[in-house]
Amino acid sequence: MPAPVDNASDLETLVRLSYAVHKAVRQVLSSPHKGREVAMGASGSPTAQLDRVAEAQVLSFLEQELIPWNVLSEELGFIDRGGHDLLVVDPVDGSHNALRGLPFATVSLALGKEQLSDIRVGVVHDIDTGITFWATQGGGAWQDGRRLSSRPWVPHEELFFVNLGANASGRAHSLAQKSRRVRSLGCASFEISMVAQGGADGYFSDNSPASLNLRVTDIAAAVLVLKEAGGGVADSHGRPLDMLLNLENRTSLLAWGDRRLLQEGHREGYW
Secondary structure: OOOOOOHHHHHHHHHHHHHHHHHHHHHHHOOOOOOOEEEEOOOOOEEEHHHHHHHHHHHHHHHHOOOOOEEEEOOOEEEOOOOOOEEEEEEEEOHHHHHOOOOOOEEEEEEEOOEHHHOOEEEEEEOOOOOEEEEEOOOEEEEOOEEOOOOOOOOOOOEEEEOOOOOEOHHHHHHHHHOOEEEOOOOHHHHHHHHHHOOOOEEEEOEOOHHHOEOHHHHHHHHHHHHHOOOEEEOOOOOEOOOEOOOOOOEOEEEEOOHHHHHHHHHHOOO
16 A cells, blocks of 8 residues: 655655755766766756766665656656555756756755646755755645745736747747747746745746656656646646656746736737
């Protein structure tokens, strides 16, 4: 029989795990070999030494603590460890930022079963500042002990995070032109968490081709944080979003802090 669910205990474990990964990542970032590619990850992206060390720290921690969670990681893929719960890991979200010395990179950890909607504990740890966002299903969202509440939307005063660049869709570039203020940080888990914190009104990511869209490892923890802070998520067309916990599926994403933004966005032609 599965062990009883203990979100508080599992949250404490994920927070400690995020600190352990943070320490390992900071050590790599001080090394001259930090950007050396060592393999091709399960996601199809080159794996840098930074990612490999971070992922190894996750597995080492679980083994030392005798925690039998299965693991889904952006680099190694699915690892069956005989558990009933699945730890969804992006060991370094925003690794390109971290390797270039930019401050937007996180350790993203989420605990669930089979799909995004059943994630019950999430932790997003900022590698640069050490700030930790966390949430438990039904228990609210927090930032270093402060209860989070997303920002009420003020029309025509919005600030959006928008994923931009050569692969961003025309809809993403159009939204950037319509918005009062736009930021593009290159770290989905951090940007979604900042919507939960009230630093932005929304986050929009839509790539072309769709095969370059977000994986569940990028968003699982931050989506729970945002939902527990009063916000929500959809795909980039505003349709309800859920997805299986695997690396095969990809999704565009619209995250909002105030549901009125979702509704008004349709009328205004934002998405």
